[in-house]
Amino acid sequence: MIPLNSTNIxxxxxxxxxxIDSYPAMPxxxxxxxxSCEDPDVNFKKLVDEIRYDPGITxxxxxxxxxxxxxxxxxxxSLQTAMVRLGLKQISEIVIAHSVADRLVxxxxxxxxxxxxxxxxxxxVAIAAEDxxxxxHIKPPAMLFTAGLLHDLGKIILDDYILDQREALLKAxxxxxxxxxxxxxxxxxxxxxxxxxxxxxxxxxxxxxxELVIAVRYHHAPTDPDIEYDxxxxxxxxxxxxxxxxxxxxxxxxxxxxxNPEVIERLHLKPIIxxxxxxxxxxxxxxxxxxxxx
Amino acid sequence: xGQIVVGISDRKISRNPADTLITYSLGSCLGxxxxxxxxxxxxxxxxxxxxxxxDREKAKANPFMFVDTGMATFLQELFDLGVTRKNAVVxxxxxxxxxxxxxxxxxxxxxxIVFRKMMWKNGLMIAAQDVGGSSxxxxxxxxxxxxVSVKNGTKISELK
Numbered sequence: 001m002i003p004l005n006s007t008n009i010x011x012x013x014x015x016x017x018x019x020i021d022s023y024p025a026m027p028x029x030x031x032x033x034x035x036s037c038e039d040p041d042v043n044f045k046k047l048v049d050e051i052r053y054d055p056g057i058t059x060x061x062x063x064x065x066x067x068x069x070x071x072x073x074x075x076x077x078s079l080q081t082a083m084v085r086l087g088l089k090q091i092s093e094i095v096i097a098h099s100v101a102d103r104l105v106x107x108x109x110x111x112x113x114x115x116x117x118x119x120x121x122x123x124x125v126a127i128a129a130e131d132x133x134x135x136x137h138i139k140p141p142a143m144l145f146t147a148g149l150l151h152d153l154g155k156i157i158l159d160d161y162i163l164d165q166r167e168a169l170l171k172a173x174x175x176x177x178x179x180x181x182x183x184x185x186x187x188x189x190x191x192x193x194x195x196x197x198x199x200x201x202x203x204x205x206x207x208x209x210x211e212l213v214i215a216v217r218y219h220h221a222p223t224d225p226d227i228e229y230d231x232x233x234x235x236x237x238x239x240x241x242x243x244x245x246x247x248x249x250x251x252x253x254x255x256x257x258x259x260n261p262e263v264i265e266r267l268h269l270k271p272i273i274x275x276x277x278x279x280x281x282x283x284x285x286x287x288x289x290x291x292x293x294x
Numbered sequence: 295x296g297q298i299v300v301g302i303s304d305r306k307i308s309r310n311p312a313d314t315l316i317t318y319s320l321g322s323c324l325g326x327x328x329x330x331x332x333x334x335x336x337x338x339x340x341x342x343x344x345x346x347x348x349d350r351e352k353a354k355a356n357p358f359m360f361v362d363t364g365m366a367t368f369l370q371e372l373f374d375l376g377v378t379r380k381n382a383v384v385x386x387x388x389x390x391x392x393x394x395x396x397x398x399x400x401x402x403x404x405x406x407i408v409f410r411k412m413m414w415k416n417g418l419m420i421a422a423q424d425v426g427g428s429s430x431x432x433x434x435x436x437x438x439x440x441x442v443s444v445k446n447g448t449k450i451s452e453l454k
Contacts, residue, residue, distance in 0.1 A: 112448075114318065170448070180393055180428060241392050245399045246342050247302065247321030247430065254429040254447060255321050259394040269398055275348035278401075279359060282303060282342065283352075 012161050013192030019157050020198060025206045026099050029057060033092035034209060037142065042088070048080050060098045061091060069287045093145050097123075100149065101292040103156055110162030111155055112251035116293065118156075121249020122149050123288050128239035128281040133231075135277060136267060141232040147215035151236050152249075154198030154216075158191065165190050166252065173256050183253040184220040196220050223262045234263045239277075246278050248285070300325075303359035305339035305368050307375065311438035318432050320388035322402030324361060324409055324425075325433035327385045328368070329440040330377040336437050339368045344404040361405050365412035379417050385442045385453050387433050389425035402426070422453045 029051070036042045051057055058079050065082035066072050070090070076082045083091055104119040111118075126148030133140035141147075162169065172186045187194035200217030215232035218224050219240055222233040237260055244255045263269075300306045300317040308315060315338040317325045329336040339358055346353030346360040357363035372382070386409060389402035406425055413420060424431065424444050432445040433453075442453040 117319070182393060241394075241399060244392050245322045245401050247319040247323050247388075250319050250321050250430040252430075252448070255390050255392045256428050257392050259392055259396065259399060261396045264396045264398050271398060271400060271404070272348060274398065275343045275401065278343060279349035279352045282359070 012164070016157065016161060016191065016193055016198065017201075020201050021205065023157060023202060023205075026096070027057075029054060030092070030096045030099050031207060033088070033095055034143075034146075037088050037092050038209070044083070044088075047088075048083055051083075052079055057095055057098070061086075061094055064094045064291060067287075067291055069284070069291060089142065093149075096146050097126075097149055097288075097292055100153070103153070105293055106156070108155060108159045108251070110159040110164075110166065111253065113155075113249060116289065117249050117251070118152060119293065120285060120289055121243050122152055123292070124243045124248045124281055124285045125149070125151055125236060125239045127284050127288065128242055128277050129232075129235040131277050131280055132235050132239055132267075132273075135273060138231065138235075138267075141211065141215075141235075143209065143211050143215070144232050144235060147212050147219075147232045148236050148239060150203065150212065151199065151216050151219045151240060152195060153202055154195035154200070157198050157202070158187065158193075158195050161191050162187070162252065170252070180256055182220065182258040183256040186256075194220075220257060222260050229266070234260075234267065237263060238267070238269065238274075242274055242278055242281075245274075246282075300338045300340050302340050303342050303356050303364075305337060305358050305364070305371075307335065307337035307371060308437050309333075309335035309375075313437045315435040315437070316432065320431040320433060321390050322388065322399070322405060324386055324388040324402075324405045325431065326365070326368070326409065327383075327433065327435045327442050328372055328377065329383045329385075329435065329442075330372070330381045331383070331440055332381045333376040333378070335372075335375060335377065336435050336440060337368060337372055338433065338435050339364055341365075341405065341409075343401065344408040361408040362412060365409065365416075369412075369416055369418075382418060383421045383440060384413065384418050385422045386420060387424040387431050387444050387446075387453060390428050390431070391426075393428060424453055 061082050065076045107115045126145045129144050129148040168190050174180050184194040200213045203213045218233040219236045222237045241259045298306050298315050317340040323342045326339045341361045341364040344361050346363040353363045357367040389406040391402045392399050429447040434443045444453045
């Protein structure tokens with residue numbers, strides 16, 4: 001964590017914290033499904049009955065289950081069949097993705113992101129992080145996709161403050177020359193908190209699992225001394241850096257983020273591996289994004 | 295008519311003077327414009343990765359994803375429409391990178407190397423460029439005038 005020294009504490013922080021606390025929680029079903037995924041004795045039939053009560057969620061699950069994205073070949077008519085076919089993990093990912101898509105789809109004026117850009121970026125990171133685990137033959141952490149999807153949630157809250165402080169932020173990033181500072185560090189310096197910390201705080205408030213909170217909080221600092229090596233944070237970090245590299249969701253922050261050399265070494269990453277991930281992810285991102293907002 | 299957006303791994307060609315071709319969010323990707331004042335048409339391409347070797351299947355389905363296959367296909371299309379090597383004005387921007395001490399994310403640099411090689415192979419010169427650094431760029435090409443401008447970070451200027 002970046003130490004909060006006394007000179008950094010300024011007015012917006014208190015206001016930002018208030019906004020975090022009043023930001024509407026995700027639908028209760030999201031958390032219920034995450035818990036169910038972790039429960040080996042989950043009562044599947046009961047869960048199907050609970051979901052059925054929500055026609056919106058049911059319709060979304062059926063739409064996704066019947067999409068090419070999830071490799072559907074035969075038409076699935078019932079929720080039960082969809083849930084068996086896709087499995088609980090994917091069902092929970094779908095429900096969370098649908099619940100968060102509306103929030104990520106908006107234009108962010110402060111970050112200079114056009115409508116849908118943050119959603120595309122989030123979907124990209126979710127898909128690329130899983131693809132990266134796959135190509136490196138690492139068993140993907142259970143919540144990796146969702147961690148990718150939610151990693152920049154904090155930007156929604158910070159956006160107004162980024163707009164207010166844009167000049168100070170740009171000045172502090174050291175726009176000329178070699179001494180550029182990572183944008184998340186500048187956010188923390190100017191606003192007293194950065195988008196990773198805001199996102200993690202939101203997830204904590206919603207009682208989301210610690211695994212998710214850590215991956216979101218440390219996605220720009222995956223080897224922070226405060227945590228043990230966290231594969232989710234590490235893979236979300238690389239997928240995020242790749243998204244910035246290829247220009248998915250870059251705005252006023254540009255490509256001003258620092259890649260973590262320890263993670264790069266630990267995962268034995270090579271440019272050709274990343275280029276493969278990028279080429280596979282682009283198309284899937286468009287497909288999934290259209291399913292979420294179409 | 296009007297603003298025509300070129301997506302990632304795509305290209306657009308126009309001979310309508312009312313059109314402006316635009317590509318957003320260039321990071322390490324390259325935005326490449328070709329304008330022929332005599333043939334009176336212009337095109338813009340947005341390539342993501344340097345070489346099709348990274349994913350041959352994808353390159354077949356979409357050659358514009360890669361600089362090597364993208365340039366070959368794009369230039370052929372333009373030549374077929376009457377653009378000549380002598381009159382083609384080629385401009386390029388993008389090729390940025392994240393702050394990366396390990397040189398892993400050198401996609402932009404690799405993109406630009408492959409781009410220059412393809413230009414040389416085709417006997418073309420770069421008329422103007424705005425590449426490197428770590429800011430996001432947006433590129434515009436006005437078909438009426440051939441003027442190319444680039445929004446680099448928050449500033450817009452003509453690329454000449």
